[in-house]
Amino acid sequence: MASPSPGIDWIKARALMAREREVFAGRHPRSHALSQRAERHLLYGVPLHWMIDWPTPFSLFVESARGARFRDVDGHECVDFCLGDTGAMFGHAPEPVARAVAAQCAKGFTTMLPSEDAAVVGELLAARFGLPCWQFAMTASDANRFVIRWARAITGRDKVLVFNGCYHGTVDDVFVDLVDGQPVARASLLGQVYDPREHTVVVEFNDLGALERALAAGDIACVLAEPALTNIGMVLPDPGYWQAARQIIERHGALLVIDETHTISTGPGGYSQAHGLAPDMFVLGKPVGGGVPCAVYGFTDTVAARMKQAKSSAVPGHSGIGTTLTANMLAMAAMRANLEAVMTDGAYRHMFILAERLATGLREAIAQHQLPWCVTQLGARTEFQFTPTPPRNGSEADAILNTELEQLIHLYLLNRGVLITPFHNMMLVCPETTAADVDHLIASFGGCLAELAQPVENQP
Structure with a gap:
């Protein structure tokens, strides 16, 4: 069940989602064509059905992936903070x-x-x-x-x-x-x-x-x-x-x-x-x-x-x-x-520094808009959650999930060249992630909050 997400202007948020879907569709004609082609022989048009869990209007197709980035078939480069949901936690094709x-x-x-x-x-x-x-x-x-x-x-x-x-x-x-x-x-x-x-x-x-x-x-x-x-x-x-x-x-x-x-x-x-x-x-x-x-x-x-x-x-x-x-x-x-x-000690030191930079930047953006959210970090893994205090068990964590809000934020970031995990709000850094990559994610996240949050003076 979705939480009410206080501090969010839902009229603006839903209009923003419609706009971002149009932006994605306009930027990815080749992915759209491949998605339509794949639908003839692949269930739901993808090799595995959960590949449609992304918030995009059709599947994004990847041309290549190396380090902390991938390039889609329409030629757009994206900084990857999903990293195959941990499968590529140490970067693509090390x-x-x-x-x-x-x-x-x-x-x-x-x-x-x-x-x-x-x-x-x-x-x-x-x-x-x-x-x-x-x-x-x-x-x-x-x-x-x-x-x-x-x-x-x-x-x-x-x-x-x-x-x-x-x-x-x-x-x-x-x-x-x-x-x-x-x-x-x-x-x-x-x-x-x-x-x-x-x-x-x-x-x-x-x-x-x-x-x-x-x-x-x-x-x-x-x-x-x-x-x-x-x-x-x-x-x-x-x-x-x-x-x-x-x-x-x-x-x-x-x-x-x-x-x-x-x-x-x-x-x-x-x-x-x-x-x-x-x-x-x-x-x-x-x-x-x-x-x-x-x-x-x-x-x-x-x-x-x-x-x-x-x-x-x-x-x-x-x-x-x-x-x-x-x-x-x-x-x-x-x-x-x-x-x-x-998987070296040096690689982990680099990842920890950048994950801390990411967590700090996310917290600052959330605080700027006075949203009742928190940020949780576990080494190289960082996540923002729609609750003022971190959940202590699965029931509490489930109660704060909000798929509509998650998808909006994820699509907004993707349209600005940043990919995070499609379910909840998990982000990973890898040995080839840079400080500039992290700052780009933080700035894009802040831009999203500026568009969907209620003005601070109107929040309860």
């Missing part, structure tokens, strides 16, 4: 990754056998994230499916606990929300033939009492969690929350699985290393290969021993874990190059 992938292409793509890169990547992951054992997947969705299966196998328990408003890809088990305090299977989930509430428990983030009560039944195999919610708007953990939660989870015999696919923005070792979470299992998807499809999951020696026992005790045959292209040689080459030469 040079070390591009070289490694090109070299590997000449030597083969996939064999169902390990390359030398596999051994090196395992060492790099263990050193960076503090977990000794690793396995691979094609996407974080797959990695989360696999760790849930492993957790059930080694604990003998069937239930998974997630937090309301979480994001863990397309894993069926996680599509359970809390509505008025009651668990509800997410209505948008297509083709769901069983009730995920049979095997999934959902509680609010930052509620230690709810976590304790849910785990007390003794039937939860693992707690699958982002260390900070990132997909319903950012929700940061309360001070001390994870230290207390970790003790509760361990006391009740469940495993803690931390999914850092988005929160790798926190630092080179993710939120877990920066804040001492010490998970039993750890998932990282999109960014780890520099944009090449791949994912990893790591685990402790204790969990590894239990996994080996479960596998050796099972009947021989397909485990349901892994796919034919998992850990292919292209992905391994990309991960090695990205971990060695792109």
Whole structure:
């Protein structure tokens, strides 16, 4: 449900949206033609249906992407603060990754056998994230499916606990929300033939009492969690929350699985290393290969021993874990190059400085127009939210979402050469983002607020 968004002149805002849609259409005739052509053979005219979630009147088609920018087919260059919703968090086609992938292409793509890169990547992951054992997947969705299966196998328990408003890809088990305090299977989930509430428990983030009560039944195999919610708007953990939660989870015999696919923005070792979470299992998807499809999951020696026992005790045959292209040689080459030469301490220092510059500029623009909004930052990830104080759980974050207002701001920015994530208001900086890029975003954002906000003297 959309919030009322005090301080916004909705008559002006809707007129502005109509104008911005016309501007976009006039600037992108080739994208329009390609969109019409694609509609003949692609569902909704796009390769994946969610590509129509952007606020544009038709799909924007990209010609090329490099570093912090992309060029569309009509020749417009855009500074990219979406970065593939974290998939290109370290920039589009980072040079070390591009070289490694090109070299590997000449030597083969996939064999169902390990390359030398596999051994090196395992060492790099263990050193960076503090977990000794690793396995691979094609996407974080797959990695989360696999760790849930492993957790059930080694604990003998069937239930998974997630937090309301979480994001863990397309894993069926996680599509359970809390509505008025009651668990509800997410209505948008297509083709769901069983009730995920049979095997999934959902509680609010930052509620230690709810976590304790849910785990007390003794039937939860693992707690699958982002260390900070990132997909319903950012929700940061309360001070001390994870230290207390970790003790509760361990006391009740469940495993803690931390999914850092988005929160790798926190630092080179993710939120877990920066804040001492010490998970039993750890998932990282999109960014780890520099944009090449791949994912990893790591685990402790204790969990590894239990996994080996479960596998050796099972009947021989397909485990349901892994796919034919998992850990292919292209992905391994990309991960090695990205971990060695792109995801560096220096890159993160640059990103943190610019993210702080962005957060400060956004706050100043919001304050200038006296809007009751806040800005939340997690390392290289920044987001403005339509509430004066940051939300503490998924229900609070959901209550402040306003799709109409989001789309207006996003389209306004896009027409001025700035792309941010199409759902809520998330922005990322990458190692090749510049201070001028950040200032351009801040100025464009301020221009948008000047056009849609009520005059300060007329605000309540």
